[in-house]
Ligand SMILES: CCC[C@H](NC(C)=O)C(=O)O
């Protein structure tokens with residue numbers, strides 16, 4: 001079964017990036033690939049870009065699209081399984097077990113996309129990606145990750161396409177910088193960005209306050225720098241993102257507005273471009289002057305979500321032939 005859950009499902013990254021760029025140039029070139037097939041997009045959390053770009057990409061490929069906000073439109077789903085002598089008694093808020101729900105949705109859909117964020121309460125539970133494991137186990141069809149507890153591969157593929165399109169050096173310096181936020185957000189986007197940049201020919205630097213170290217399996221060969229100004233020196237791309245602490249799981253340890261990206265900070269770069277997955281809180285994470293100025297690639301980056309989704313869906317559909 002060819003799922004698209006992480007970089008580990010990607011055999012040839014350069015081929016996948018090229019596939020996305022080809023789709024961008026010829027959006028309907030593969031419109032027969034998905035003919036008479038259906039994709040179901042299940043959202044356990046909010047979305048703008050992922051919802052719209054994935055639906056559009058699917059339609060470009062001739063797929064029928066079903067979309068569901070699982071928690072609101074459907075029934076609350078119980079994800080935990082009974083263990084020998086320890087049955088899960090469903091007498092709480094969840095009216096349906098994922099065993100039935102996933103199997104039924106797998107009857108209606110040829111592919112299932114799922115968004116299910118980390119709950120940021122229990123690191124072990126979040127990092128075993130229970131929702132995705134259960135759907136993989138019971139749906140019987142390929143699963144597409146629309147942002148899981150620990151990764152966001154469609155975002156990362158769009159980020160790779162964007163960097164390939166805008167780089168002016170063979171091996172650009174890419175800086176992932178932590179940004180301030182007053183709420184706890186998942187590590188998924190940052191994890192995934194590091195994982196995919198480790199497969200790209202870039203110099204990857206990760207900068208954040210002490211206590212915000214990402215899990216080592218995601219950071220890989222990146223250089224970790226606690227001084228943001230130092231990290232920004234000579235950067236070609238600055239990728240801003242907030243995340244809550246992994247080591248003090250789910251906690252907001254630092255409220256330091258000096259980590260917000262401003263034009264003064266970007267002046268340290270080598271004519272650096274600013275990237276962010278969106279949504280972004282203006283003047284909390286990044287100043288208007290950067291988002292509204294020539295350095296910002298956030299709209300081009302968001303536009304590439306359609307082509308990233310189309311490349312990923314093409315791989316899944318080709319694997320079904
Ligand atoms: C694409 C980003 C989704 C989510 N952002 C928020 C604001 O919840 C996150 O930080 O993972």
Ligand SMILES: NC(=O)OP(=O)(O)O
Pocket residue numbers: 046047048049050051147155277278279
């Ligand atoms: N970047 C991203 O995934 O945006 P949404 O959360 O709006 O889908």
